Amino acid sequence: MLENETTEFKREYTENIYKEIIAFLNTYSGTIFIGYDDKGKLVGLENMKETEEKISNGIIQKITPDCSMFVSINNCTLDGKDYIVINVSKGLNIYYLKEKGILKGTFIRNGSCSIPATDETIKQMIIKNSNLSYETSVSINQSLTFNYIESAFKEINIDINDNQVQNNLHLKNEHGQYTNLALLLSDQNPFTIKIATYESIDKSNFLDRRELRGSLLEIYDKALDYLNLNSATYGLIENSIRKDIEEYPEFILREIILNSLIHRDYSTNTSNIINIYKNNFIEFISYGSLYGNITIEDILAGLSTSRNPYLQSIFMRLKRVEAIGSGLRRVNTYYKSKNLDFEIAALPSSFVVKLPRITLSETTLTNEEINDEKGLIIDYLNKHGEISRKDAEQLIDKEKTATSIILNRMVEEKIINKLGNGPATKYILK
Numbered sequence: 001m002l003e004n005e006t007t008e009f010k011r012e013y014t015e016n017i018y019k020e021i022i023a024f025l026n027t028y029s030g031t032i033f034i035g036y037d038d039k040g041k042l043v044g045l046e047n048m049k050e051t052e053e054k055i056s057n058g059i060i061q062k063i064t065p066d067c068s069m070f071v072s073i074n075n076c077t078l079d080g081k082d083y084i085v086i087n088v089s090k091g092l093n094i095y096y097l098k099e100k101g102i103l104k105g106t107f108i109r110n111g112s113c114s115i116p117a118t119d120e121t122i123k124q125m126i127i128k129n130s131n132l133s134y135e136t137s138v139s140i141n142q143s144l145t146f147n148y149i150e151s152a153f154k155e156i157n158i159d160i161n162d163n164q165v166q167n168n169l170h171l172k173n174e175h176g177q178y179t180n181l182a183l184l185l186s187d188q189n190p191f192t193i194k195i196a197t198y199e200s201i202d203k204s205n206f207l208d209r210r211e212l213r214g215s216l217l218e219i220y221d222k223a224l225d226y227l228n229l230n231s232a233t234y235g236l237i238e239n240s241i242r243k244d245i246e247e248y249p250e251f252i253l254r255e256i257i258l259n260s261l262i263h264r265d266y267s268t269n270t271s272n273i274i275n276i277y278k279n280n281f282i283e284f285i286s287y288g289s290l291y292g293n294i295t296i297e298d299i300l301a302g303l304s305t306s307r308n309p310y311l312q313s314i315f316m317r318l319k320r321v322e323a324i325g326s327g328l329r330r331v332n333t334y335y336k337s338k339n340l341d342f343e344i345a346a347l348p349s350s351f352v353v354k355l356p357r358i359t360l361s362e363t364t365l366t367n368e369e370i371n372d373e374k375g376l377i378i379d380y381l382n383k384h385g386e387i388s389r390k391d392a393e394q395l396i397d398k399e400k401t402a403t404s405i406i407l408n409r410m411v412e413e414k415i416i417n418k419l420g421n422g423p424a425t426k427y428i429l430k
Contacts, residue, residue: 035083
């Protein structure tokens with residue numbers, strides 16, 4: 001046997017035993033063997049009964065809250081050598097050394113080690129073990145001002161500084177204390193968005209960096225302004241009529257910025273990220289994965305859950321949210337109509353959205369051009385039997401999206417068949 005995240009060896013009794021027990025209680029179940037060396041070899045234990053009694057009393061006297069129902073102590077003998085086995089189940093509370101208090105006496109398991117929990121980890125544990133959400137928990141900062149959002153609320157005839165209004169909007173609790181929801185909307189909001197701009201996806205040519213601060217509403221406004229400034233608008237003349245084509249349509253930017261602010265996990269003080277790759281796409285990374293046991297497919301079907309329902313409600317009052325559950329679905333439908341890939345990924349601790357760039361060349365393909373490229377692809381297939389999208393890009397000398405438009409039209413016209421999905425997709429003659 002070797003030490004790991006659920007197994008700990010002790011040659012003899014020491015006061016560190018309680019630290020190990022607390023770590024297993026706070027993290028996941030584990031077993032402590034007393035009378036074994038660090039390599040998992042049984043060496044035996046003297047005064048086994050005395051040691052057992054000392055541990056039993058110590059669990060009651062040194063660990064708080066009471067964890068005795070989650071810990072069992074067993075005396076064992078093997079090959080004439082005595083040892084003790086302590087089985088610890090994961091508890092239902094936050095456990096810590098009574099004499100050190102919760103901030104210094106809380107431990108968690110990290111691999112084969114028991115380590116002190118950070119202040120941030122303890123804060124998350126408190127929220128997780130509380131019936132209160134992050135929004136409705138009391139803000140650590142009670143000196144809040146609402147200068148930025150005051151004018152936005154005035155536009156809808158609401159005085160955000162009125163006590164009754166603050167109570168109704170859940171900015172204050174029943175004791176008159178500001179909540180974390182108030183903190184997010186205040187000028188003192190500690191959460192930011194970091195924006196980095198690069199020439200291309202390889203990040204070799206860095207162009208700009210910003211960190212947006214202030215009320216979440218202020219951050220939203222600043223982020224939208226910055227992305228609009230870094231998004232081109234093409235003027236296309238069709239039949240003597242000018243038609244503007246946006247590289248990143250504003251309604252999409254609004255939706256994705258809002259999504260990243262409203263649905264993120266605020267229990268950890270980290271920044272959301274926006275990466276702009278001028279020649280490729282815009283990437284949005286927000287902290288916190290999907291909420292409420294739903295999938296990406298559920299979201300694109302129109303299902304909606306909210307980690308921060310009161311925050312979402314306020315953005316709806318301020319007319320920043322149009323319709324619950326329709327945003328990402330609408331964005332996905334738009335890009336499908338353009339034969340572009342709208343990418344969403346739900347990672348263990350984050351939610352990632354990639355908006356593809358719309359270029360002028362991809363919106364101005366004439367029927368004559370398409371027919372010419374179709375002829376080249378058909379000739380290639382007659383010689384080689386199959387073609388990938390990348391091969392087609394090189395063959396017709398067009399960008400990814402333009403090539404996809406041509407290939408998709410050929411599939412719709414039943415000239416070719418599409419085989420497979422993703423990078424392994426191939427096309428053959430029908």
